[in-house]
Amino acid sequence: MQTMKNATTTVAVASRRRFISIGAAAGLAGAAPWAFAQEGYPKQPIKLIVPFAAGSGTDAVARITAQMLGEALKASVIVDNRAGANGVIAAEFVAKAPPDGYTLFMTTNTTHSANPSLMKSLPYDPVKDFAPVSRMGNLPFMLVVNNDLPVKSVAELLAWGRAHPGKLTYASGNSTGIVSGATLSRMSGVPMLHVPYKSTPPAIADLIGGQVSMMVVDLAAGLATVKAGKMRAIAVTTQERTKLFPELPPLAETPELKGFDITSWNGVFAPAGTPRDVVLKLNKVLSEMANGTAFRERVAKLGFDAFGSTPEELGAFTVAELAKWKKLIQAAGIQPE
Template sequence: MRIAVRWLAALSAAVLCTSMASAQPYPNKPIKAIVPFAAGSATDQIGRAFTNKMAEVLGQPIIIENKPGVNGMLGADAVAKAAPDGYTILIGTNSTNAALKSLMKKLPYDQDTAFTPLGYMGSVPLIIAVNNDVPARTLREFVDLAKAKPNQVTFASASTSQLVSSEMLASMAGIQMTNVPYKSGPAAMTDLIGGQVNMFSADFAVMLPQVKGGKVRGLAVTSTRRSAAIPELPTVNEALGLKDYELIAYFAMFAPAGTPPEVVAKLNAAINAAAQSKDIQDKFAGIGFVVEPGSPEALAQRSKAETAKWAKAIRDAKIEPQ
């Protein structure tokens, strides 16, 4: 009888402790942020900077977990299927939350309904660059080279932005290139420097240091305006006499669908505080990163518009869903 009473008392205490813990205001334990791309990528660098600032605001550590694969799909899927309690969040991009729907024949989650928008972080253009041994000093010369050798010119890609920017270029310039897929941007960069691939279109975080260091040759930026970070590079439109070429990589945070509104509000406030931090703005100004604090509702509207925009870009580039 005494054993039963002790067991009941212990069980009651455990239930009481659990109830008290769950009643504590969010967050009361560490938060996991899944980066769906490899360590060293722009998503990883920006995500780590933001979550460090957010941890200061929230009073709990935010632990980064890199889960790369399938243009970010594996990491996004892990968040889509996580408990909607605010303790698992996604460092999302145009890959995971706009383009994958058009790039894949079937996703393991519904991209339109699987996530709760938390907040927009910012955007960054890409640089189109070639290996130093490629006999092209300008983007026009590179296009001429590719026209003379259909499908013999190779380009690397490890994300949606990298793939679509290159395929858009090929489609609009009337050239045919061969894609060489990689699991990470840094790995693709290593092979570009080594000459295993001819061309790579990647975000400033990955590409700019290599261009500035003379390891590869920058040809153009993918934005509609030249970047203050490297003003000597023309835009694709300038280099080729085009009007409508533009591709910008962006970053935003999402939680699983069903995350409570009060949790979303706290996370959004922390994201915006990080975006407004001078430390982060100064840290990434050199890679052309433009912060844009905003509400979860604004991110929801942006996600819809970007999904439609990327669907059109993928169709126009004649990229077949995998």
């Protein structure tokens, strides 16, 4: 009886071990392919999603990033513009993409700082749905006006607006433009009508054509048009003057706008769940690139101030910026839509 009991126990244990082994194998067989994506990564082209149209500042920086990232990884990196809905279309696409390292997101404070306070609901969470990779830098903005508007300074613009109530309109192609325009109106007390656009390039086109009076645009997107004399720049949104336009005073130098300081930032994210090895490999390349001379010199011509970070630093920065932009938006009197 004892022998039979031991034999039965042995069979049961063996069967249980076999069951566990089969279950484990089945689990591995059914595992998502990106669970092993870090081995030999990258093995296929990488998409770098941009939430704005071609010709925008983020697009310009993304194209330089894609080229240099591809060279470093010895892989093809393709810029994929998915403009619309203030970056929501692109952000949702990336959030729901396979976390295998082949879909990356070059984005800004629009999707990852401002949208949660500008919109009542979002189809993505800027913290939970993304894996931070690296910061890439900051992009200053400037206030530009239509050439036919008879003003050459912020003081003259505000005086004209007070003398012509209801006549000033401002375009926007992103959250920085929305919040900057609303803040300018609130702080100065001059009513300004907001005209939203899908992205920056069509907003610039209408500004040149006289459909809108002014807009706050990033230096990269507005640089060529300003230098061509098609629209007039009168100030920057940062508290410091920029190297590209040292003659432009900060908006904060105007008495009514003391303390005005709004800057856009850029960073690279991957979908949440992307293998840690892949994130670290990408971070090493991107952070070294952003801190390196070659990249910095190229993007500096666009007015972009480049610098990299660790994934953890970008993650903490994102959380802090969400709180900062919530305060900016509430102070500007903008209601979520």
